[in-house]
Amino acid sequence: MKKYYNLRLLGDKISFLVNRKALITFLLLAAAAAVVFVISTGTGEMKISPLKVVQVFFGGGSDMDRLIIQSFRLPRIIVALMVGMALAAAGGILQGIIRNPLASPDIIGITGGASVAVVGFLAFFSNKNNALTVSINWMPLAAFAGAAILAFLVYFLAYKDGVSPIRLVLIGIGLASLMKALTTLMMVFGPIYQASQANIWITGTVYGSNWDNVAILVPWTLVFLVLAFILARNVNIQELGDDIAMGVGSTVQKYRFLLLMVSTALIGGAVAFGGGIGFVGLMAPHMARRMVGSAFGALLPASALIGGILVMAADLIGRTLFSPLEIPAGVFTASIGAPYFIYLLFKTRNA
Amino acid sequence: MTAGQAIATRDLTLSYGDTIIINELDLEIPKGEITVFIGGNGCGKSTLLRSIARLLKPKSGAVLLEGEAIAKLSTKDVARKMAILPQSPSAPEGLTVLQLVKQGRYPYQTWLKQWSTEDELKVRNALKATGMEELKDRTVDSLSGGQRQRAWIAMTLAQDTDTILLDEPTTYLDMTHQIEILDLLFELNEKEKRTIVMVLHDLNLACRYAHNIVAIKNQKVFAQGKPEHVINCGLVKNVFGMECEVTMDPLFGTPLCIPYGKGRCILKGKGFKDD
Numbered sequence: 336m337k338k339y340y341n342l343r344l345l346g347d348k349i350s351f352l353v354n355r356k357a358l359i360t361f362l363l364l365a366a367a368a369a370v371v372f373v374i375s376t377g378t379g380e381m382k383i384s385p386l387k388v389v390q391v392f393f394g395g396g397s398d399m400d401r402l403i404i405q406s407f408r409l410p411r412i413i414v415a416l417m418v419g420m421a422l423a424a425a426g427g428i429l430q431g432i433i434r435n436p437l438a439s440p441d442i443i444g445i446t447g448g449a450s451v452a453v454v455g456f457l458a459f460f461s462n463k464n465n466a467l468t469v470s471i472n473w474m475p476l477a478a479f480a481g482a483a484i485l486a487f488l489v490y491f492l493a494y495k496d497g498v499s500p501i502r503l504v505l506i507g508i509g510l511a512s513l514m515k516a517l518t519t520l521m522m523v524f525g526p527i528y529q530a531s532q533a534n535i536w537i538t539g540t541v542y543g544s545n546w547d548n549v550a551i552l553v554p555w556t557l558v559f560l561v562l563a564f565i566l567a568r569n570v571n572i573q574e575l576g577d578d579i580a581m582g583v584g585s586t587v588q589k590y591r592f593l594l595l596m597v598s599t600a601l602i603g604g605a606v607a608f609g610g611g612i613g614f615v616g617l618m619a620p621h622m623a624r625r626m627v628g629s630a631f632g633a634l635l636p637a638s639a640l641i642g643g644i645l646v647m648a649a650d651l652i653g654r655t656l657f658s659p660l661e662i663p664a665g666v667f668t669a670s671i672g673a674p675y676f677i678y679l680l681f682k683t684r685n686a
Numbered sequence: 687m688t689a690g691q692a693i694a695t696r697d698l699t700l701s702y703g704d705t706i707i708i709n710e711l712d713l714e715i716p717k718g719e720i721t722v723f724i725g726g727n728g729c730g731k732s733t734l735l736r737s738i739a740r741l742l743k744p745k746s747g748a749v750l751l752e753g754e755a756i757a758k759l760s761t762k763d764v765a766r767k768m769a770i771l772p773q774s775p776s777a778p779e780g781l782t783v784l785q786l787v788k789q790g791r792y793p794y795q796t797w798l799k800q801w802s803t804e805d806e807l808k809v810r811n812a813l814k815a816t817g818m819e820e821l822k823d824r825t826v827d828s829l830s831g832g833q834r835q836r837a838w839i840a841m842t843l844a845q846d847t848d849t850i851l852l853d854e855p856t857t858y859l860d861m862t863h864q865i866e867i868l869d870l871l872f873e874l875n876e877k878e879k880r881t882i883v884m885v886l887h888d889l890n891l892a893c894r895y896a897h898n899i900v901a902i903k904n905q906k907v908f909a910q911g912k913p914e915h916v917i918n919c920g921l922v923k924n925v926f927g928m929e930c931e932v933t934m935d936p937l938f939g940t941p942l943c944i945p946y947g948k949g950r951c952i953l954k955g956k957g958f959k960d961d
Binding site: 338339341342343347348349350351352431434436565566567568571572574575576577578579581582583584585586624625628629630632 | 736739740741760761762763764765766769770771772775776777778779780781782784785786788789790792793795797798799800801802803804805806823825845
């Protein structure tokens with residue numbers, strides 16, 4: 336069986352080398368994501384069969400089913416999918432440009448910046464009775480701003496005739512620790528109610544997502560995922576080191592900045608609506624690497640789908656396992672992801 | 687500027703911070719030949735090679751590639767004329783040889799055009815020339831040191847340039863693989879007339895494979911020319927600070943340097959030079 340297909344259109348103007356195994360894996364992952372999506376939509380206080388769920392998707396189904404699915408379940412599941420995809424894709428980009436398998440949105444402090452912003456938001460805009468003085472709808476914006484400001488700060492502080500990967504990651508880790516300390520400080524000094532609310536956010540949850548969130552997050556995430564895909568070959572070349580990348584004529588610093596901005600945008604959107612969901616950004620790219628290899632054009636979409644599946648599944652468990660108690664999805668991303676990741680590592684230890 | 691030069695430097699000064707590494711250097715590197723930079727540790731031979739490859743900005747002066755100032759050319763244009771293989775490069779886990787070699791085509795690609803018929807042809811030729819066809823689906827990290835180096839050389843060949851720069855391509859390789867890599871480069875030069883410029887540590891191998899030796903010392907070129915014309919006891923003493931005898935390689939007739947020093951000498955009165 337051939338390992339690769341040559342995809343060529345319009346002469347050679349559009350031409351790609353398609354890895355057959357990666358393509359099949361991608362299609363299987365997409366199918367798995369669709370299955371998790373449908374099951375999650377059907378599961379909850381009111382059980383709805385997968386067939387009926389699909390009917391509702393295509394405009395059919397009973398009024399009751401439609402109401403439950405459209406008003407209550409779909410928005411949060413779509414948000415979970417987007418958050419997972421964004422974090423996983425951003426983690427993959429960061430691991431590529433920093434050339435370090437431990438890089439992830441949390442490690443280089445971007446999530447930390449968002450946490451500080453959210454805890455600060457809860458602290459500064461509360462009155463004596465712990466009620467917010469402004470709408471909670473501003474919280475995503477605060478989270479996004481925190482993530483963006485921190486990303487720029489990391490880049491700015493790491494700058495010295497351009498940005499080298501090692502400076503980027505060291506400055507990032509330094510700032511991440513600082514953000515963590517700040518978050519803890521504010522939580523310790525703030526009232527208990529705020530601390531617990533902040534803690535839920537930091538753990539990461541898609542509870543309470545609505546269609547307005549979906550309307551912002553979906554186009555935002557998809558646009559930057561496509562951008563990341565367009566930039567894929569620049570991630571590939573940077574993974575070989577700056578000397579090689581410059582040697583083949585890549586403008587390394589320009590693309591490093593662009594890629595950092597794309598991953599920041601993805602992370603910012605994800606944390607704004609999903610909070611500080613951990614593990615996905617670190618592990619999803621590694622899982623994808625073990626399934627489709629290191630070429631970023633295949634790694635990116637596979638990683639995004641794995642991330643989406645992880646967060647959807649984590650949210651499903653979180654809202655059903657101890658129902659009516661809601662457990663934040665962030666609690667479960669690691670607990671369902673880690674065993675599978677360790678299994679993958681174990682299976683490929685000799686490869 | 688005659689047609690005989692692939693690369694030239696004009697008043698080239700290189701520095702790390704305030705430390706001058708190479709000072710006002712005028713160097714000419716002939717086209718279609720193998721040129722080898724030699725010199726002691728820290729003499730600046732790798733720095734010079736990196737600067738020729740535009741990986742390091744000169745403090746002043748210029749590098750000319752086929753007569754044109756490299757700083758004025760677009761980096762992609764340069765990449766279509768000259769390839770560089772840095773010292774001990776590393777590939778990410780799980781990358782296959784084909785995926786690595788394919789990236790040599792970067793300067794010819796756009797995001798929609800990533801695998802043209804020409805790309806395919808050049809990659810196939812590069813794999814063939816380096817004997818890596820059979821191994822193209824193996825991951826780079828699973829290869830032996832010699833195979834891995836051949837994979838990287840294949841990537842630079844896929845770049846399809848007239849000039850190839852290599853920084854110590856034989857480092858960390860055992861003797862068999864050192865010869866294998868140098869033979870490969872020699873063949874590329876013989877068959878395809880590619881200009882090859884490299885840094886080598888082994889003086890004897892440098893003499894055997896180079897048409898042109900550039901010995902670097904004290905921020906300058908100490909001597910340049912055919913190995914048989916420039917390599918002698920005096921040069922080795924000056925450039926490396928080492929006493930030696932230079933004799934003739936019994937197989938190739940090129941200069942062979944035998945250093946003095948301590949060791950287990952079984953010939954009375956030889957081995958250690960005391961003048």
